[in-house]
């Protein structure tokens with residue numbers, strides 16, 4: 181099997197000083213919404229590769245990858261300098277288990293994210309599957325600052341297309357923002373504020389939860405959900421929580 185596929189940058193969007201969307205054309209294998217590709221660049225004779233979730237739905241092209249630059253990050257400091265026409269490399273086969281085919285049926289689907297962790301949920305929401313399988317779908321996105329609530333046009337379009345089914349809840353933790361909750365996701369679940377805002381139950385009986393982003397948020401959120409009788413989903417022992425840690 182070929183190790184790397186050559187991809188071509190179609191466009192790079194700069195949302196904030198540190199948040200970017202990279203659009204790429206590449207002949208890689210099919211993926212399921214929620215999965216990731218490995219992106220790589222050659223640096224000093226070596227390939228430096230990291231996983232990035234697809235933001236586009238499987239039928240859409242070009243591929244979109246949404247990332248934050250890290251101050252000393254070897255790959256992100258290089259990715260953000262790419263321009264239309266430049267080459268980058270992708271692993272030929274996408275991978276990952278943050279996908280609806282791993283999630284049992286339930287009344288409500290909760291998609292909980294911090295930062296760039298919203299990406300795979302946008303891909304999932306742009307497919308038919310969540311709307312066919314769940315009565316309510318709640319998208320939760322937590323960021324430090326209001327300008328980090330990116331992809332709002334797409335979120336609003338999806339909410340407009342599914343007005344009975346979709347709810348969105350945003351958290352902005354380090355400044356006041358009208359229409360967004362303050363503080364953090366785990367505390368808001370514990371205090372009942374998240375459910376109240378969404379108007380949708382978050383319970384072991386009625387809900388499946390997918391969580392993506394900051395690993396500490398995932399640990400803290402899983403602990404709060406465990407107190408509601410929810411547990412990790414395993415193929416041989418189905419539960420309620422399916423996660424992807426970004427670091």
Ligand SMILES: Cc1cc2nc3c(=O)[nH]c(=O)nc-3n(C[C@H](O)[C@H](O)[C@H](O)COP(=O)(O)OP(=O)(O)OC[C@H]3O[C@@H](n4cnc5c(N)ncnc54)[C@H](O)[C@@H]3O)c2cc1C
Nearest residue numbers: 216230231232233246247248250253254255256296426427
């Ligand atoms: C399955 C999977 C999917 C991923 N998908 C994405 C994605 O869609 N978008 C994305 O931006 N990143 C994603 N990541 C993280 C990504 O792979 C890289 O780790 C990240 O871009 C940093 O690469 P780097 O070489 O610049 O710095 P590194 O030296 O690899 O990382 C430096 C440090 O930055 C922190 N960090 C890494 N990623 C993030 C992040 N996303 N947000 C906040 N802090 C972070 C960690 O503390 C890490 O140790 C994913 C990771 C995994 C495991």
Ligand SMILES: NC(=O)c1ccc[n+]([C@@H]2O[C@H](COP(=O)([O-])OP(=O)(O)OC[C@H]3O[C@@H](n4cnc5c(N)ncnc54)[C@H](OP(=O)(O)O)[C@@H]3O)[C@@H](O)[C@H]2O)c1
Nearest residue numbers: 248294295296322323324353354364365366394396397400
């Ligand atoms: N965003 C920036 O302005 C900024 C600036 C310089 C460097 N960085 C670095 O860049 C990386 C990415 O930053 P980011 O802002 O995208 O991601 P982040 O630090 O994961 O923050 C995103 C959201 O997750 C929340 N969060 C963090 N830990 C949590 C936990 N244990 N439980 C629940 N919620 C939690 C944050 O709340 P809190 O605000 O309460 O933490 C914030 O609302 C980090 O490594 C960070 O150190 C970020």
